[in-house]
Amino acid sequence: MEHFPIIQALCRTALADASLATRKQIERLRDALVKAGDDKQAASLAAMLMSAERNKEVVPSRLAKSRAQMPGEALSPGTPVPVDRETAAPVATLLFPEELRADPPVFNPVVSAAIESMLEEWRNLQALSALGVQPAKTCLIYGVPGTGKTRLAMWIARQLEMPVVLARLDGLVSSFLGTTARNIGNLFAFANRYRCLLLLDEFDAIAKLRDDPQEVGEIKRVVNALLQNLDGRQELGLTIGVTNHSKLLDPAVWRRFEVQLEVPKPDFNVRKDISRYFMAPVECPDSHFRLLAWFTEGLTGAEIEVLVRTYKKSMAVHGEGGRDLIETLRHFATLNSGRCEPGRRGLLFGDSKALFRAMKEAPELNFTMADIGEVAGRDKSTVSRAIGKRSSRFEAPQTGKVTDGQPDPDRS
Numbered sequence: 001m002e003h004f005p006i007i008q009a010l011c012r013t014a015l016a017d018a019s020l021a022t023r024k025q026i027e028r029l030r031d032a033l034v035k036a037g038d039d040k041q042a043a044s045l046a047a048m049l050m051s052a053e054r055n056k057e058v059v060p061s062r063l064a065k066s067r068a069q070m071p072g073e074a075l076s077p078g079t080p081v082p083v084d085r086e087t088a089a090p091v092a093t094l095l096f097p098e099e100l101r102a103d104p105p106v107f108n109p110v111v112s113a114a115i116e117s118m119l120e121e122w123r124n125l126q127a128l129s130a131l132g133v134q135p136a137k138t139c140l141i142y143g144v145p146g147t148g149k150t151r152l153a154m155w156i157a158r159q160l161e162m163p164v165v166l167a168r169l170d171g172l173v174s175s176f177l178g179t180t181a182r183n184i185g186n187l188f189a190f191a192n193r194y195r196c197l198l199l200l201d202e203f204d205a206i207a208k209l210r211d212d213p214q215e216v217g218e219i220k221r222v223v224n225a226l227l228q229n230l231d232g233r234q235e236l237g238l239t240i241g242v243t244n245h246s247k248l249l250d251p252a253v254w255r256r257f258e259v260q261l262e263v264p265k266p267d268f269n270v271r272k273d274i275s276r277y278f279m280a281p282v283e284c285p286d287s288h289f290r291l292l293a294w295f296t297e298g299l300t301g302a303e304i305e306v307l308v309r310t311y312k313k314s315m316a317v318h319g320e321g322g323r324d325l326i327e328t329l330r331h332f333a334t335l336n337s338g339r340c341e342p343g344r345r346g347l348l349f350g351d352s353k354a355l356f357r358a359m360k361e362a363p364e365l366n367f368t369m370a371d372i373g374e375v376a377g378r379d380k381s382t383v384s385r386a387i388g389k390r391s392s393r394f395e396a397p398q399t400g401k402v403t404d405g406q407p408d409p410d411r412s
Contacts, residue, residue, distance in 0.1 A: 004041050004283075005281045005282070005283065006281070007029075008041075008044060008045070008048075008280070008281055008283065009280055009281035011026050011029070011045060011048060012048055012280050012281070014026070015048055015049070015051075015052040016052075016102050016103035023049065023052070026045060026048075026049060027049065029045060030042050030045040030046055030049065033045065040283075044283055047276070047286075051273065051276070071195070071236060071237075072192070072193060072194045072195040072196070072236065072237065073193060073194050073195070074194070074195060075094060075096075075163045075165075075194045075195065075196055077094065077096065079094065079194070081093075081094060081165075081190060082183075082186040082187065082189075082190050084172075084179065084183055085179065085182070086179055089171070091167060091171070091172055091183050091186060091187045091190075092165045092166060092167040092187055092190065092191075093165075093166045093167075094163060094164070094165060094166075095154070095157075095163065095164040095166055096163045096164075097157065097158050097161050097162065097163065100154045100155065100157060100158040100164070101151070101154065101155060101158065102158060104155055105148040105151050105152050105155060105301070106148075106266070106270055106273045106274050106277060106301065107148070107152075107263070107266075107270065108264070108266070108267055108269070108270050111261070111263065111264070114261060115152070115156070115261070118135075118136060118139065118156075118259060119156065119159055119160070121135035121136060122135050122160050122238070123160075134235075136258035136259045137233075137234060137235075137237065137238050137239065137258065138230065138234070138238075138239045138240075138241075138256060138257045138258050138259065139238075139239070139240045139241070139257060139258070139259040139260075139261060140203070140240075140241045140242075140243070140246075140254070140257035140259070140260045140261065141153060141240060141241070141242050141243075141261050141263060142242070142243045142244070142246040142260070142261070142262055142263070143244070143246075143262055143263035143264060143265075144244060144265065144300060145244045145300065145302070146300030146301060146302030146303055147263040147264070147265060147266075147300050147301060147302075148263060148301050148302075149242045149243075149244075149263050150199075150201055150242050152263065153197075153199050153201075153240045153242055154199075156197070156240070157197045157199070160197070160238070162195065162196060162197045162238070163194075163195075163196045163197070164196065164197050164199050165187075165190065165191045165194070165196045165197070165198050165199065166199045166201060167187050167198070167199065167200055167201065168201045168202050168205075169200055169201065169202050169203055169205040169206045170202045170205035172184060172187065172205075172206065173205060173206065173222075180206070180222045181221055181222050181225040184206070184222065184225050184226055184229055185225060185229060187229075188229035188232065188233055191233065191236075191237065191239075192232070192233055192236045192237070195237065196237060197237070197238045197239075197240060198233070198237060198238070198239045198240070199240050199242065200239065200240065200241040200242065201242045202242070202243070202244075203241040203242055203243040203249070204243045204244065204245040204246075204248040204249060206219075206222055206223065206226055223250055223252075223253070226253070227252055227253065227256060230253075230256040231256065241257065246262075265298065265299070265300055266299075266300070266301055266304070268293050268294070268297075268364050269293070271292070271293035271296050271297075271299070271304055272289045272290060272292070272293035274301050274304045274305070275289045275292040275293060275296075275304055275307075275308055276289050278304070278305045278308040278309070279308055279311075279312070282312055282315060285374060287367065287371040287374055287375055288325055288374075288375060290364075290365050290366070290367070290371075291325060291329075291359070291365065291375050292304070292307065292308070292311075292325075293364075294344075294359075294362060294364060294365050295307075295329055295340075295344050295348075297341050297344060298341045299339060299340075299341075303336075303339050306332075306336065306339075307329075307332050307336075310328060310331065310332045310335075311325070311328050311332075314328045314331070324375065324376060324377030325375045325376075326348070326355075326375060326376045326377070327377075329348055330348050330349065333345050333348055333349070352376070352386065353386045353387065356372050356376070356383055356386050356387050357387050359372050359375075360372060360387055369383050369384050369387070372387075
């Protein structure tokens with residue numbers, strides 16, 4: 001089909017927040033492509049439809065929301081936010097639901113189900129109130145940088161159709177005695193006045209251990225002010241804290257959050273889905289996504305995005321007949337050596353025979369000789385001959401370890 005990449009991108013965008021009618025039309029297009037013999041393009045649409053179906057675990061299938069109102073006034077774009085008295089800098093930024101991304105971040109099914117359970121509480125305020133209970137109103141999202149924590153908080157606000165009062169707490173810290181605590185008080189007073197989701201980003205900037213010997217007495221007073229304001233907001237609205245450094249948090253801060261959600265690094269299947277998401281509108285065989293997921297073991301979603309962007313830029317510069325995926329991975333590993341798992345990186349820059357053999361024996365890849373040839377830009381027979389011969393470098397399939405001419409002691 002002519003201009004299929006554009007049609008593919010339109011379908012992917014539509015499926016991010018699709019109605020039943022939209023899905024039906026895309027299914028009709030898929031079936032029409034099958035009848036026309038365009039199997040590759042039909043498979044691409046089928047994969048998108050399947051991915052959208054999986055996202056139903058996170059995205060609500062019903063649009064009815066509870067009409068129970070939280071206390072407070074409605075925020076508008078013209079609402080003035082409080083400012084730091086010394087610098088006149090605003091202590092928060094306002095974001096409204098229509099400005100936030102509608103497509104959900106990609107997590108494993110366990111994390112997705114936990115997020116959905118929290119959203120279900122907020123969609124059923126009336127039912128909970130009838131039983132004399134309230135939804136969890138405080139949530140701490142933590143994990144290593146790049147796992148999608150802030151994006152998740154924004155997406156939650158979009159699902160609940162709530163404006164966000166975004167405060168990066170490192171920006172609240174002032175060198176003037178007493179100003180930081182005052183900024184925190186002004187921020188919470190503002191959030192308590194309006195119906196909103198208060199998002200405390202870079203939460204560890206203030207919520208540090210009060211007994212840290214490296215901190216002066218001022219930070220202890222700041223943490224106390226934060227705790228008091230969190231307590232005062234318990235009944236007024238939803239508060240989400242985001243941190244990359246959970247170990248820095250004061251134990252008393254942890255107790256203020258009813259939900260404590262750790263966002264882990266993505267597993268193989270999630271890495272594959274993330275690669276597919278960022279690859280749009282470029283079409284790739286499934287073998288490419290499997291190899292990207294295998295190579296990015298230990299990487300975060302943000303780092304996978306960097307790799308996929310490198311691949312797309314290579315295709316734009318060199319064309320489809322240019323640099324193959326293996327060469328692109330080597331290029332990425334050279335420019336981002338600190339991001340790459342050492343074993344995988346060693347295979348990339350070692351003997352190609354050892355790399356091919358490792359890919360063939362990796363159970364999660366489930367590669368055929370043709371798959372390896374496709375990602376490496378070689379024909380099937382060349383790959384078969386390479387794997388059939390022993391390499392001058394010893395490669396341990398189970399661990400990915402490479403040692404120059406020496407057996408792995410773990411396998412002796």
